[in-house]
Structure formats: C-alpha cells, structure tokens
Amino acid sequence: MTPLSILIAEDEAVIAMLLDEVLTGLGHSVCANVSTADEAVDAARRHHPDLILIDAGLRDSSGVDAMAIILAAGPVSHIYMSGDKAAVLRQQPGALVIEKPFDEDALVAAMRTTLAWPFAL
Numbered sequence: 001m002t003p004l005s006i007l008i009a010e011d012e013a014v015i016a017m018l019l020d021e022v023l024t025g026l027g028h029s030v031c032a033n034v035s036t037a038d039e040a041v042d043a044a045r046r047h048h049p050d051l052i053l054i055d056a057g058l059r060d061s062s063g064v065d066a067m068a069i070i071l072a073a074g075p076v077s078h079i080y081m082s083g084d085k086a087a088v089l090r091q092q093p094g095a096l097v098i099e100k101p102f103d104e105d106a107l108v109a110a111m112r113t114t115l116a117w118p119f120a121l
Contacts (some may be wrong), residue, residue: 001026001112007049008033009040009066010081011059015100019053022104037061044070051111056082056097064091077114 006028010016013035020030032043037058044052052070054063067078078096082088085099098110 001108001115004028004050004111004115005031005047007031007040007043007047007052007054009035009037009043009052009054009058009063011035011055011057019107022107026104026108035059037063037066040066041069044076045073048076050077051114052076052078054078054080056080056084056088056091062091064088064095077117079110079114 006023008016008019008030010019016033016035020033023030031047031049034040034043035058037060040054040058040063052067054067056063058066063080070076080088080092080095080097081100082097083100085097088095088097096110096114098106
C-alpha cells in the first residue's frame with residue numbers, strides 16, 4: 001500500500017496512540033491525532049489527508065456529523081470506528097465501519113476497501 005497521510009479522530013487517548021503506532025509502523029504518516037469533532041473538521045481542512053479514521057462517537061459531538069461537514073468540502077476516504085457498528089449504519093447506510101475492538105489485519109483490510117472505492121461516501 002502506498003504511504004498515506006492519515007487523520008485520526010479518536011477520543012480515547014490509548015486507542016489513538018496505538019493507532020498512531022500501528023499506522024506509522026505500516027509506513028504511513030499521521031498528519032493529526034485529534035479527540036473532538038471540531039478538531040477533526042479543522043484538521044481535515046488544514047491537512048487534506050488521504051484517509052480519515054474517525055470514532056463515530058467523539059467527546060463533543062458525533063464523528064458522523066463531523067464527517068458530513070468534512071465531506072461537504074469534497075470527497076475523502078474515511079473509516080468510522082465504533083463499538084456499535086449497527087448504530088453507525090443506521091445513520092450512514094453503506095458506510096465503512098470497523099467495529100471496536102479490532103486488530104491490525106482488520107484495520108488494513110478496511111483501509112484497502114475504502115481506498116479501492118472510486119469516491120468517498
């Protein structure tokens with residue numbers, strides 16, 4: 001997989017740090033690691049990442065709502081992370097959701113899937 005610039009939006013610090021380590025270890029760069037929806041929107045505007053990994057339920061708001069704002073500016077590959085995949089799919093049918101807890105293989109498979117789509121949903 002070509003090295004990517006990735007934005008992580010995760011409000012659990014330990015999960016965010018582990019994601020950063022895994023992604024960096026896979027040869028990608030993390031352009032921002034944020035914990036709120038507002039920070040995610042701001043970071044996406046500033047960094048124009050290749051991929052966004054976003055917790056569906058961020059501390060101050062919904063990651064789903066934050067992605068709607070981000071996507072209004074143009075398509076970007078993204079993966080929702082959630083402990084309740086069904087709840088995210090009720091809000092965003094057809095979304096790519098990786099259910100917590102997940103391992104590196106599941107993350108890489110989700111990344112390959114979203115990057116293969118011709119456009120971000």
